[in-house]
Amino acid sequence: MDEVRFERYDRYERSLVDVLNALNLTAPLTPSGDERNDPRARRHWQCSVALMIMREAVPPQPEELFEPLMLAAVYEPDPSHTQRHIRPALAVFGRRRVQTRLLEYLRTGTDYEIIGAADAWYCTYLRVTGGDTGDDPCTDLRHAFQETGLRIFLANDHPGVRGRLITLLNLRAEENPPELRQLVSDVLRTVFPS
Template sequence: MGESRFERYDRYERSLVDVLNLLNLAAPLAPSGDERNDPQARRSWQCTVAWMIMRETVPPQPEELFEPLMLAAVYEPDPSHTQRLIRPALAAFGRRRVQTRLLEYLRTGTDYEIIGAADAWYCTYQRVTGSDTENDPCTDLRHAFQATGLRIFLANDHPGVRSRISTLLNLRADDNPPELRPLVSEVLSIVRPA
């Protein structure tokens, strides 16, 4: 994917610390020395910080929190933990803003960022009390995701990108607008070769 796991961990950890600083929370002691090379020690620290963020982030939040929180969500290495960062982003900034930013990551990101943005996109459909996520279904953004996802799948042959994107696409031709049906057919020919 171009970056080593530890390079991605470094980037993820920097974004977590940025979020903690903006929330005026003290970071727990991070792994140092030999522990920096131990994936389990680093993941334990990352998960602890992500839980702190999820518990503390309630609206309203400063504007400066948005980008570090989104970066942390995209760089979260475990898709099952992404919701810990997306939930507070949805509560503080709303589904429309979060999904719009994720679409930008999908369109311009590295392979790793595309995969992370797809994981985060999946989490944006959860209900979050006290935010506009309940009121705005963002149907236009769902359509934009479908079109973007189909194009990414066809243009990017990275197996991780294709695998993650394909699970989020609606590949029923009749459910897609006429202009996307040829793309759906192309994707299906790759997913289900003859």
């Protein structure tokens, strides 16, 4: 396992522990010794904790959960598991707040955080039942994501960042507002140089 993956695992595990602490739950023993270097052992622990969090009832004053849940979503190493953190965040805090925070990660984060925020953004369109926050479509934030994603794609040549963003961007010029059409053209020229 490379150092970048270990760094993401470390940050992800710290955010999971913060969520557990906010919920007054006890974390299972973390892998130690040789197991600490075994990606499967670490992922098993991470998935166990993420499932504990999903099953736990949200406390009456959940404010202290917001940032740890968002960090867990951004640092989740497996994009297919990101919804384990986004679902409870959407149910408690609503789509607008969750998407606004993810846009901040996109705009100011490291390459790894940008990739994680893009993975999490994809999950913010899940329908969540049982939440008190309503189902705001956040059209203005979709527009902000499109513009931010296009600009990041053009400014950041990290293949992981570009690869993740390109799957989420609408590259049909006619479906974009006039002020974004030049950015779409620039992205298309980058992807398909003549």
